[in-house]
Amino acid sequence: MDEIVFDITQQIPCRKTQIQLLASIVGKADCPLPSCIFLYGHSGTGKTLVTTSVLEKLGVLTSHVNCVEFYNARVMYETILNQLSGTLPSSINNYTSYAACDNLGDFVRHLKNIGYAQGKPRMAIIMEHSERLRDCDTSFLPALCRLQELTQDINILVILSSTLPIDKFRPPTGLMEPIILHFPQYTKDELIEILLKLRPTSYSEEFYRNYVSLVLSVFYLATKDLPELKHQVQLNFHAYCEPLEKGEADEGDVRKLWRNIEPHLKKALTSVYLRQVSSSQYERMQCLTETGGHELSHTKSSVTAKMELPFYSKFLMIAAYLASYNPARTDRRFFMKHHGKQRKTKAMIKAKERSRNQLVGPKPFPLDRLLAIFYSIIDDKVTPTANLFSQISTLVTLRLLTQVGGDDQLDSPKYKCAVSFDFIRSIARMVNFDVVHYLYNYS
Known part of the structure; x- marks a missing residue:
């Protein structure tokens, strides 16, 4: 035994x-x-x-x-x-x-x-x-x-x-x-001992221990999950060794190695538990970012297009897009049954000719307007529960929505839609919603 x-x-x-x-x-x-x-x-x-x-x-x-x-x-x-x-x-x-x-x-x-x-x-x-x-x-x-x-x-x-x-x-x-x-959670020292087993044979144990300690100093407060930490350690090791491969530093130059890997760890910290791509695809996107390649936008859009959102989150994204690109004065016209007739004036026609909302870009909207449009376009009777508000926070974390004004505005936070019309149109097709019919001045 x-x-x-x-x-x-x-x-x-x-x-x-x-x-x-x-x-x-x-x-x-x-x-x-x-x-x-x-x-x-x-x-x-x-x-x-x-x-x-x-x-x-x-x-x-x-x-x-x-x-x-x-x-x-x-x-x-x-x-x-x-x-x-x-x-x-x-x-x-x-x-x-x-x-x-x-x-x-x-x-x-x-x-x-x-x-x-x-x-x-x-x-x-x-x-x-x-x-x-x-x-x-x-x-x-x-x-x-x-x-x-x-x-x-x-x-x-x-x-x-x-x-x-x-x-x-x-x-x-x-x-x-x-x-x-x-089974208690691993302590920081135990995690270092476990992650040391991932050490490549071409590097010394002390060098790899310093690297693991640096990664844990960034990620330990965010997550103690061993598979997630293993992924981050393996993902960022190549960036840590770049100065060694170029001959710009040696294994003892910890400060220079840390300066090189710090921006990579900050980017990886925003994607903990929220990875949408594999490690190889993520590294390719990082390289494109550094070299300023034009292929990055296409990669991000293709990744975003493949995302699978919950049912209510899809309608929240549609409502956010409509709130970003439709003027607030048109909500009564699009989302109320008895909105009355609207008479066009010369000023309105000239304003329409001057600018197209799709070209100007998204505009911020308050949370109550987002929920009002959401309840108008969805057929189900949805109660405003904590689950619904947590989905809005998740969309902000995924960077599909952008919060405007910081986190201190708890009473009336404002958001902007951060995705393209093609993404919204693909989501609308999934839920059989004609988003073009509700867009103001779409061309």
Whole structure:
């Protein structure tokens, strides 16, 4: 057992306590398994990696499922049975599962059949994002915690992995308490030790440690998520090494290296968790920015055109575009049923000839005007909830909307639409909205 723990610790640093505890709970090949283990901690803390590594080293037959992928219980049951039985639905077997199963009773019966057919091995079911199971029937979670009891002499373990504590899971009918194992967030020193494993062999450990410390000094307050930090470390390392490759600095010249990478880290900081492109595409855009290439605008527009927004966010973007390019005096004409007739005067005709709103550019508009247009163009009855206002903030973060006047204007913030008409027209086509019909002086 000590050798197994040592091997896993070498592969997964800074998780020795959790590895030892989980290995002692699961035990050796002839040990009975517990009924249920509950793992909780933030995403990127090693819950899935540690669990799968320990079970694999201890020879436990494992089924690993993600509860986000299942839209009903039948798909989840059949996926678990396929993995434990070794059945792979394909064109050869006409995509046939191990067995059709749509209720808990059949699921337990098939689990017993699989256990008897394979000589009663030790089996485990890892359920990632198990907080989704709270939406199932109230008896489902208690039954999972007692699955070993329901299958009688089958040695099976259920591992629930979640970002929420166990207090958020207890149903009104009660729950058999599982063994609880917490995965805390990595400290800054632990993150440095883990990220050092990404070091290229052509650079010294001290040089790479200095680089990782610089990146963490920028990103640590924004995110402690290990996959995100790994991405940022790998993404910006080439920019950090540019002075070395050009012969302008050596590995000990930290100040010059930092001056070179600082603008890259500031740009990357604005895209944490909000990346729309791959790392290679992002690096290409950075190069185009530095060289002043004309291809950058096309790249950004193509990236923005491929974005998938929520349903209400699409109407918010349409409303923002109309508020930016339509004069406020025309809102009554476009968005009210009984707006009365409007008589054209010579001054209005001359003003129309002087300038076109599409050429002048977007103009700022207040939040209440944006919401008024939004409620006018959408057919559904939408209540002004916090979710709707958070979507506006997300659009500002994605730089699809621009907030004018700073963040201190809490009472009446003003915004401007920051996307092109082609982008708005593509969004309007998705929701079957004729945006040209509502544009003032469009040509």
